[in-house]
Amino acid sequence: MLRFFGRRVLLVLVTLAVASVLIFAITNVLPGDVGRIILGPFAPQDAVERLNAELGADRPVAVRYAEWLAGVVRGDWGRSYAFDTAVFPLVAERLGRSLLLAGSGLAVLVPLAVAAGVAAARREGGLFDRVLSVVGLAVGALPEFVTGVFLILVFGIWLGWLPIQALPPEGTGPLTVAAHLVLPVGCLVLLLFAYLFRMTRASMIEALASDYTRTAVLKGLPQRTVIRRHVLRNALLPTITVVGAQIGWLVGGLVVVETLFKYPGIGSLIHFAATNKDIPLLVGCSLAITFVFALGNLAADLLYAALNPRVRHGRNAH
Amino acid sequence: MVKRTDGSFPATTLPGLTAAGSTRRQFLAGASSLALGAALGLAGTAAWTLPASAQGTPRRGGSLKIAVPAATSIDPVRLNSSGGIAIVQQVAEYLVYAEPDLTLRPVLATSWEPSEDGKVWTFALRQGVKFHDGRPLTADDVVATFQRLVDPANASPAAGAMPFLKKEGVAKVDDHTVRFTLDRPIGTFPYFTHTYNCVILPADYAGNFAEKPIGTGPFKLVSYRPQEGAKFERNADYWDQPKPYLDRLEIQTFESPQPMVLALQSGDVQVVQQLSYIDAQGIRSDNNITLIQADAADHRQLCMRTDMKPFDDKRVRQAVALCFDRPAMVRGLLGGLADVANDHPIAPIYPEQIELAQRQANVAQARQLLADAGYPQGFPIDLYTHQYLELPQFAALAQQMLAPAGIKVNLKVEPTNLYYNHWTEVSFGLTDWTSRPVAAQILAQSFRGSAEWNAAHWKNEAFDALLARFEAEPDVERRGKLGSEMAAILNDEVPAVIAYFNKNLRAARTNVKGLTGSMSNYLDMTRTWLDA
Numbered sequence: 001m002l003r004f005f006g007r008r009v010l011l012v013l014v015t016l017a018v019a020s021v022l023i024f025a026i027t028n029v030l031p032g033d034v035g036r037i038i039l040g041p042f043a044p045q046d047a048v049e050r051l052n053a054e055l056g057a058d059r060p061v062a063v064r065y066a067e068w069l070a071g072v073v074r075g076d077w078g079r080s081y082a083f084d085t086a087v088f089p090l091v092a093e094r095l096g097r098s099l100l101l102a103g104s105g106l107a108v109l110v111p112l113a114v115a116a117g118v119a120a121a122r123r124e125g126g127l128f129d130r131v132l133s134v135v136g137l138a139v140g141a142l143p144e145f146v147t148g149v150f151l152i153l154v155f156g157i158w159l160g161w162l163p164i165q166a167l168p169p170e171g172t173g174p175l176t177v178a179a180h181l182v183l184p185v186g187c188l189v190l191l192l193f194a195y196l197f198r199m200t201r202a203s204m205i206e207a208l209a210s211d212y213t214r215t216a217v218l219k220g221l222p223q224r225t226v227i228r229r230h231v232l233r234n235a236l237l238p239t240i241t242v243v244g245a246q247i248g249w250l251v252g253g254l255v256v257v258e259t260l261f262k263y264p265g266i267g268s269l270i271h272f273a274a275t276n277k278d279i280p281l282l283v284g285c286s287l288a289i290t291f292v293f294a295l296g297n298l299a300a301d302l303l304y305a306a307l308n309p310r311v312r313h314g315r316n317a318h
Numbered sequence: 319m320v321k322r323t324d325g326s327f328p329a330t331t332l333p334g335l336t337a338a339g340s341t342r343r344q345f346l347a348g349a350s351s352l353a354l355g356a357a358l359g360l361a362g363t364a365a366w367t368l369p370a371s372a373q374g375t376p377r378r379g380g381s382l383k384i385a386v387p388a389a390t391s392i393d394p395v396r397l398n399s400s401g402g403i404a405i406v407q408q409v410a411e412y413l414v415y416a417e418p419d420l421t422l423r424p425v426l427a428t429s430w431e432p433s434e435d436g437k438v439w440t441f442a443l444r445q446g447v448k449f450h451d452g453r454p455l456t457a458d459d460v461v462a463t464f465q466r467l468v469d470p471a472n473a474s475p476a477a478g479a480m481p482f483l484k485k486e487g488v489a490k491v492d493d494h495t496v497r498f499t500l501d502r503p504i505g506t507f508p509y510f511t512h513t514y515n516c517v518i519l520p521a522d523y524a525g526n527f528a529e530k531p532i533g534t535g536p537f538k539l540v541s542y543r544p545q546e547g548a549k550f551e552r553n554a555d556y557w558d559q560p561k562p563y564l565d566r567l568e569i570q571t572f573e574s575p576q577p578m579v580l581a582l583q584s585g586d587v588q589v590v591q592q593l594s595y596i597d598a599q600g601i602r603s604d605n606n607i608t609l610i611q612a613d614a615a616d617h618r619q620l621c622m623r624t625d626m627k628p629f630d631d632k633r634v635r636q637a638v639a640l641c642f643d644r645p646a647m648v649r650g651l652l653g654g655l656a657d658v659a660n661d662h663p664i665a666p667i668y669p670e671q672i673e674l675a676q677r678q679a680n681v682a683q684a685r686q687l688l689a690d691a692g693y694p695q696g697f698p699i700d701l702y703t704h705q706y707l708e709l710p711q712f713a714a715l716a717q718q719m720l721a722p723a724g725i726k727v728n729l730k731v732e733p734t735n736l737y738y739n740h741w742t743e744v745s746f747g748l749t750d751w752t753s754r755p756v757a758a759q760i761l762a763q764s765f766r767g768s769a770e771w772n773a774a775h776w777k778n779e780a781f782d783a784l785l786a787r788f789e790a791e792p793d794v795e796r797r798g799k800l801g802s803e804m805a806a807i808l809n810d811e812v813p814a815v816i817a818y819f820n821k822n823l824r825a826a827r828t829n830v831k832g833l834t835g836s837m838s839n840y841l842d843m844t845r846t847w848l849d850a
Binding site for chain 1: 370390391393471493545546583584
């Protein structure tokens with residue numbers, strides 16, 4: 001297990017290194033001129049050129065990468081062009097916020113979708129199964145800017161029950177924070193429920209129909225034990241992989257949800273950095289998100305391995 | 319300011335504006351005069367007046383949340399984003415402030431006087447004004463501020479707005495008098511000191527506004543967070559007591575307009591600093607919300623490269639201008655929230671009276687002109703613009719309106735950053751121009767032969783000579799005559815089609831009083847108060 005773990009951590013580091021090179025290469029071909037973007041269309045051209053030289057944006061990408069890497073090793077992630085502030089504290093704060101939103105979303109979504117998937121699979125084709133499959137799929141097909149606006153209109157404006165801005169006032173208690181997160185979390189759950197539900201349901205059905213389940217039932221084990229020890233353990237494996245792969249997106253890709261609910265997380269930050277060609281900020285955000293992505297996959301792999309001995313023992317199992 | 323109880327609005331869809339849809343257009347004309355007349359109640363009036371409720375006695379206290387578009391840098395020297403400008407304007411102040419009707423209100427300057435030839439302007443500064451750190455405002459601060467702005471090393475957009483002012487031209491006369499010596503006479507110089515970067519900062523300002531936000535303004539900046547917003551508290555030592563009326567202010571920045579409108583509807587914010595006609599549609603019928611409209615000089619320039627085929631021939635450019643049904647565009651694109659324009663940028667809001675016959679759509683004449691110029695079958699052309707406000711729809715409309723004359727427009731709608739990389743290079747480009755407090759500024763920046771942003775690459779010596787006299791002339795009436803001559807040249811030469819002047823919109827909950835619109839979307843909160 002330790003060797004497995006060590007190998008995976010090493011892989012995370014390699015991923016980060018490769019990602020940073022890629023990110024730097026990509027920023028080089030982003031459209032737009034940094035100085036022009038910062039100073040706006042009304043700035044004179046010589047001012048734009050002066051600023052570009054001052055920022056060093058006119059130097060070769062390899063030189064800038066080397067400098068950036070040296071900075072990161074020393075803990076200095078550079079300064080954002082557009083906000084004129086240090087990148088690291090900004091990215092760290094936004095990352096924390098995004099993790100809170102993604103974590104809350106997963107905490108609601110995973111138990112809900114897995115329980116519903118298990119229940120639906122045990123009575124395949126029943127009323128519960130059919131209703132949930134159709135409704136879940138229909139809602140999941142709606143983009144978040146539709147469901148989000150709908151939630152805001154209903155619960156925020158007509159009923160007035162919930163705050164529509166996800167960011168609570170500073171220094172409020174956890175209850176207020178939770179109340180502010182209800183709508184965006186609801187939006188996320190509506191978006192992803194169908195996906196996870198169907199995944200769990202399908203693998204449950206497959207596992208229920210398998211030989212080992214029949215054997216377990218035939219040897220007289222109580223149904224609960226069969227489900228817990230034999231069915232779930234196998235059926236959850238694909239779900240875990242899917243959730244692991246979604247973590248990166250849940251943290252870094254929620255631009256629409258963050259914008260709609262005015263919840264400045266890392267998704268809207270990286271979107272801003274990309275559209276404004278704020279390279280130090282863009283690279284910082286990308287690195288942070290890549291890190292979360294890699295950690296999410298690592299966690300999923302470890303959990304997978306814990307549930308599935310074949311993985312952690314490698315080829316020796318065969 | 320007008321409260322809209324009438325939610326109806328003329329049905330305005332682009333397909334209704336095709337050349338063939340003349341009956342539909344007539345219907346629209348009827349509908350809009352009815353609905354707009356009732357809803358806006360002010361078509362034709364020059365300025366909005368405050369509603370009766372706002373003329374009550376201002377009440378001290380309360381806090382207000384304002385939604386503004388995204389902010390980038392809040393360093394006054396370099397900022398250019400709407401959100402950043404709004405934040406800085408609460409903390410620091412200009413020498414003068416241009417009111418919605420373009421009269422000048424003395425702020426940090428109490429009076430200003432040009433020399434005989436208009437080249438030297440002397441400003442008397444207000445006495446007893448204190449910066450937020452307690453130090454008094456002196457001529458040294460004003461001199462340092464303007465020297466900083468026009469110093470090429472600081473790369474400020476303000477340097478582009480005031481090319482006639484050099485660092486050496488700013489001088490202190492005494493502790494409360496500053497003298498500006500310009501390269502050439504500028505008759506309306508005080509308005510230029512109202513450029514958004516020109517807030518007065520302490521002489522020792524070191525470029526760190528976010529960490530050390532010191533101004534003389536009505537509010538002190540308490541905290542600022544990128545992409546979130548800023549919090550302010552009342553400046554108890556403000557020079558213009560009992561203003562400001564509000565105790566606290568919060569400016570929230572939004573990345574897109576829809577959440578702003580939703581936040582206003584739910585009451586999470588009380589003011590939306592600026593919104594487009596399209597975004598305002600959803601709240602027109604909301605009785606809790608007041609829409610504030612301001613005349614402006616914002617406009618769109620459909621520029622044609624006069625140094626390249628096919629637009630090197632004046633007749634081709636005139637033909638393009640003749641294809642546009644301007645009243646239909648005003649209704650279709652902006653629901654009537656604009657004034658028809660006549661291919662020159664001197665908007666009706668400016669004090670100069672322009673006398674020039676309005677160009678009317680005439681496709682037959684356009685076809686004749688194209689045939690005379692050697693394009694009897696018309697020609698294909700790429701039209702470049704960017705994803706911003708109604709520009710993509712304008713471009714689509716241009717495609718429809720130019721088709722009957724045989725001009726086959728291929729649309730190139732680009733992201734904003736990409737478009738601004740080459741907007742002065744393309745042969746046919748549609749660009750948004752925001753208001754400037756004086757007409758000379760837009761004329762000089764877009765149509766002077768040597769101007770960097772002369773996207774039409776148009777050069778006309780008679781025009782340049784008139785422009786120099788226009789800039790220098792302090793007398794409004796004489797400026798009107800010179801302006802009319804320039805407008806006539808632009809209207810005849812058509813380096814750019816200018817079809818309409820936009821109006822600015824601002825929205826507030828009805829308990830917000832004393833809030834005015836602004837041609838530049840500036841945000842002055844000194845006079846705003848909350849009704850209990």
